[in-house]
Amino acid sequence: MPLMILLGVPLLAAIVLAFIGDRKFAPEINILGSAATFAAGIGLALEVYAHGPMLAAGNFFFVDAFNVYLSVLTSFVSMTTAIFSRRYMRKEREHGRIGHMRMRFYHAMFQLFIFAMLLCLLTNNVGVLWIAMELATLSTVLLVSLYRTPSAIEAAWKYFILCGVGIALALFGTVLLYFAAEKVLGEGGQALLWTNLSQVSGKLEPTVLSLAFVFLMVGYGTKVGLVPVHNWLPDAHSEGPTPISAVLSGLLLNVALYALVRCKVLIDGSTGTHHAGNIMMGFGLLSIIVAAFSLLRQKDIKRMFAYSSIEHMGIATFAFGLGGPIATFGALLHMLVHSLTKSSIFFTVGHASQMHRTQEMDKIKGLLKGNPLVGWGLMFGVMAIAGMPPFGVFTSEFLILTATIKDAPFLTPFLLLGFGVAFAALFKKVQPMIAGAAPSYQRNLKAAHIPVILHMALVLLIGIYMPAFLNQWFHKAVELLK
């Protein structure tokens, strides 16, 4: 039952907000909607925690340890983003950057986007997963071009075309997957269900599946933002309104990686070789190195954190590719803490750019003096994302690095290079923004402190004291993914 609420509420909210999106109380409805989704998510999680993996609605939906924690994460971050967007969007309205019609469009598409992601996570059908992914992309394309500036439209166009091509390739991969599955599971919809596929993955035809995996890898890899096909990500995440960048960076990348990992499990089952893992490790490593070095050159604050998302997604993909209990545990933990930290950083970045009316990092100065919450929030956020220990990101990097030394020691220098350069670049850019005296053109504003404090507290908690149930989930998920 909570599953129906979990999917129904965002859809309903999207429709409702489409009409009353610009009323005074519209942001409150938005928050209410995502809060209800979050509650439903927790309900579903408790159910799964109690009774283990479950199928619903005539095995159209499938919920197990792996996707339930992602759906709870998605609903939670969308709630906090809704809280943040209430104050952020009101300020944007004051600055006159968004009109009446576009505000309604924004709220509606926000909820539709959440619905699409949750559908993508929870569906049991590979085809429906593809459709949900396509829906998620389409719903955010117009959001990225909300401000109608030339660069926003350019970013949206590239996002639309590149992700469209990527997803089309993924469709071809799905077709091949279906072709191989049909031989074993027979006609009709049965051949596309994860549950059936995972049971029968041993008997699937290896050559076709590895061919399918290549297309799926490049297709969903484009959505995850892995390096050779990452070019849309920095533009899309830096041009859209900040709540959208936060949700894109925090959640959509996770969902795409979830789909990729599901396929990898199937392929490993059928081919029995580590090819799929090696390809993922290759993409992951390339992403870490290229993203780390490109961090050094950034001038726009949101663009820099978009590259940081590429780097962290590279780390997670690398870890999933590496396989083994500790690396997979580290990767799952990394997806969780990365989305929490990255969204919190985008909240503070949103406020910072509003305070200075620009996203140029050279013009943003003296945040600590100007608005302590934004200043300290950004500082701790960057420390967390750079992998400084008290925060959870370090724990996952710790596990992944130590696993790499054992299984693939010759790769550790590249990882070390990537981590070191990214750390140096982030601090080099952020420190001038934090320290120093506040410039004259800085306008202080009342920042949305709940989301930032909530996220950083959670990341700190995971870093220092990992709750037992979360650990349970990860271990169950690790069994699934082995």
Add this chain to the structure above:
Amino acid sequence: MIIYPFIIEILQILIILAVAPAFAGWVKILKCWSQGRTSPGLFQPYRDIVKLFSKDVVLAENASWIFRFTPYLVFGATVLAGGIVPMLSVDLPLAATADVIALVALFAIARFFIALAGMDIGTAFGGMGSSREMTIASLAEPAMLMAIFTVSLASKSTSLSQMIQVIYSGQSVFRPSIAFALLAFILIALAETGRIPVDNPATHLELTMIHEAMILEYSGRHLALIEWAGMMKLFLFVMLGIAVFLPWGIAASGNLEAIPAAFLFMLLKLGIAGVCLVLIETGLAKMRLFRLTEFLGSAFLLATLGMLSYFILE
């Protein structure tokens, strides 16, 4: 017979206080003769010290308590060092207090405070003297330690009385390493006590004096103490050389009769040492400051050669 080492100790300290100025006088006499001048006599240093003790003290306005405390500390450290170096007999109660390295460190603290006193008044000469003194000391230190190292290789110990007993027990007849160490020690002693090739003790010529520049502002009893300590330091370095390299006159532990004989032997060796010192001083001229690096570098080289020869030859 527990108390007799203490008697020897007191005797030794008295000897240092008495004989040091005489040795300085003796060196001055030899220099005057060798340069054809009539010498002011053996007891001139005593007369200087007594005169200075009776004079009033003239202090600069901004002299701090360090300036007034330094003479006493330098005097104290030198006297204590004197108590450690065995001159008459080997079993000295103070011998266990410090080995050779600690002895060098005692001289170092004296030098530290004199350098500070030099800078206390805030004149150019004081600063220059301290800077050069510390530079020379830091160049001499590694050579000194290498020499000690070489000597300690033979006797497996760095405490002076132990070294003498090992030499007495006849193991080390004539060794090349000890010879090299002796040469190095002589060069270092010249640098440490500020004799001719490194620093001119007799002059007040601003640009060449190093040790004198630091004690320029002293007067009265402070100057007396520092002069006396300077003489004792020269005397002690000679005694240290004798104790480590040619200890044959010193009485072995336990036999009391040999004490007077040891005293005579000591005077004899001092005479000879004075002659050698004067020969070196008249033979060489004062070196430019930056040529001292080769001078002390060669001392270090000699000491290292000594150490290598110990391992390779013996």
Add this chain to the structure above:
Amino acid sequence: MNINLVIQINSFLAAMILLTAFGMLVQRRMYGLIHLFAWQGIFLSVSTAIVGFVAGAHHLYISSILTLSLKVVLLPYILHVLIRRLKIHKEVETIVNVPMTMLIGIALVIFSYHLTAPIRELSTLMTRSTLAVALATVMLGLLMMITRKHAVTQIIGFLAMENGLFFAATSATYGMPLVVELGVALDILIAAFIFGIFFFHIHTTFDSLDVDQMARLKEED
């Protein structure tokens, strides 16, 4: 209607799809491009109908009707309206000259044939030979997007790729399950509306639909 006759018709239709794909690759005039796209839609829907009729997979009929309505009627109409409204000049120049594009196209066809060889042995379906053509159409659609400078032609390339995928679905597995087919069609419809809105925005902000102006977000300085 014995089997090998159907196979011949099917492979004839596949050949026509491939031909239209090549045609679109090199077509210079905008209207010609849209007509070729429509023709490709027609061939696709006929081939789906035949496969559906022969293989007894009745859900394919719905898909072929959907394709017919969407890709032959609706999309070309939208494109016509846009071109007229936005007064897009008819001439469409390509970045790479025509012979070179043709050569690459042929290379892609050979490569996709080589690639789908294992699947052909495995597949027991009668339409297994057309899978290579489907993959080639996808590749050609991608090539078209790369070599064209005009936003509309890029979209047509994108839609040609979708056609290729749809054809691959029918030829590899007699079409995906219905719910997936409907979903894909729905997505393509939404995509169509979105690129319509986009054309309008791009035209108002850049007052031309040339993609090269949109190269401001770069880090090469």
Add this chain to the structure above:
Amino acid sequence: MTFSSIDIASYSILLLLITAISASLLNRSQKLLITIGFSLTTIASFLAVAAGAWTVGSNLTNKVILPAGLPDLLFHLRLDPLSGFFLTVIGLLSFFVSIYSIGYIKGFLGHRPVTSLIIFYCLFLAGMFMVVLADDALFFLISWEIMAAASYFLVMFEDEKIENRRAAFLYIIVAHVGAIAILLSFGIMAGLTTGFQGFSGYTFDAMRATKFPLGWATAAFLLAFFGFAAKAGVIPLHVWLPEAHPVAPSNISALMSGVMLKTAIYGIIRISFDLLKVFPWWWGAIVLVFGLVSAVMGVLYALMQHDLKRLLAYHSVENIGIILIGIGLSMIFTSFQMPLLAALALTAGLFHTMNHAMFKGLLFMGAGAVLHATHERNMEEMGGLIHKMPWTAALFLVGCISISALPPFNGFVSEWLTFQAFLLSPSLPSPLLNLLIPMGAALLALTGALAAACFVKAFGVTFLGHWRGHHNPNIKEADWPMRIGMLLSALTCLGLGILPTLFIDWMDALSEQLVGAKIASSATGLGWMWLTPIAHDRASYSGPIVFVGIMAVVVIAYVLLHSRPAAIHRVPIWDCGFEKINQRMQYNATSFSMPIRRIFGFLFSIKENVRLVSYLGNAVFPKRLHYHLRIRDLFWGWLYKPVVKASFWASRQVGRLQQGRIQVYLIYSFVTIIILLVFLR
């Protein structure tokens, strides 16, 4: 309710964390916040000292597992003599510095809120205590970087100055790279322990129990040594230290120089002696060589500085070098199975760790008092402070004497023990080592002497002579908490210098645990007054007798000379009859170190230019002389500039990937597909 030593230690950490959290509540009344905050840290550090002293004294080892951390890898805490010793060192200096800070931080009251300083001060101390107690890789690294992050914010406390930000940035980068290296080394060790089936491999106990193959053990050791060397400021990786310590508030730089570097030493000892245990001799040789290079280069760079706190920072590099010499020698002796000699060398190294913490803390506190009074860090602008700040001058002098390794004070004892360890090296079987190690002894002697020269300069130029500054502010003596803080550490320096045997007896459990031999029995062979390292006839030194001897002679001479009343006349300076002396004619820091700069010039990159302004262009009649001297650390040019240039070059290449045209991006995905498909077939 009996408290085990580890409970006391964890209570002290808890107290620090509570203070950190509660400090933000007292934000309004800053004065109250300072007094309460720092008195709480004083209590906490006292608890830590008590726990540490008790553990080492009675050779206890107890473990605690905290419920925090990953469920399968809970935080393990362990307090054995080694961590007890370092807990005492850190606790003792933080006890003194906390008292000192009560007075010092009041200086910031006027123009900057100090809440964030106190919060991070408590986190910094807590981090150091936790590092020393950690008993598994995860908790160790977490506390390691809490310490680094807290000190990063402390260095950035006065963040409006550009060099603060630059120093903080450089510091955090080197600290983090070091931490990753340590993480990799733990990864290797954990991997070899259990082959990664579960999380149990990360605990230190598991690592102790495993016998590591030589190849992997060497990789782990070298990585760990690189990581800890980056934090300790060993020569090639020391560049952050002279930047970060001067800009931090003085009480923080006292702690950073005094004890934070020691956590890196603790790390090296824990990894090499405790976890890896069996090691070849050339590991010790590497540590010894790096120690010697750091010692000599550190002191030479220090001599060239004219910024007081930068000079002290470079001296930390030198003293860390001396400690590493002790540890290196002890590793060499252990690898040749000579436990007694190894115990002596290790005791020398650890004794110097305690001494350095004491006198470096004292010197930085003194420098802080001077900075507090004159708002000036450049020695060329100071002089004659002894008249206005007698207490600070006297206590700073004690620090200078101790660091120059001069007899009555503690610096000499540890350097003397290190010399004894050197003198024992001929008993090593390998002939090559016998020839080379004495060279190390000579270098150590050179370092000691140069340190003495450097601190004559530092004390002389700052406190003696006339005031050199252009404007002369009214300089007040430091207030009483600062003086008490400095006095306590000065007394400890004297106490350790005079009674080393008591300290060596106390820390004997340490060498027992690490190298399996005790030297206390032989060290106090002749009784508590004499320190005789191996055998009494080998070498002996008596701290009390030297101190009492000198003082006795001084008192006797003073009394005898003052029996007759001789007047003291205060007259203007004699200076060979030259009247018009002014304060610019004094020797300052640059001129004092000129001879040594001329001799050792090849070790620095020196840019010296003299410009003469003369009357009517004739050089014979000079009007004004402009003299500019810039001394730069060579390692900037060799190591850091190339790395920075390479990374910017690489980022330019990567930037070309993002060209902006959509067709290019489509080509990327197209080519990726083709390549993957080709590889697949």
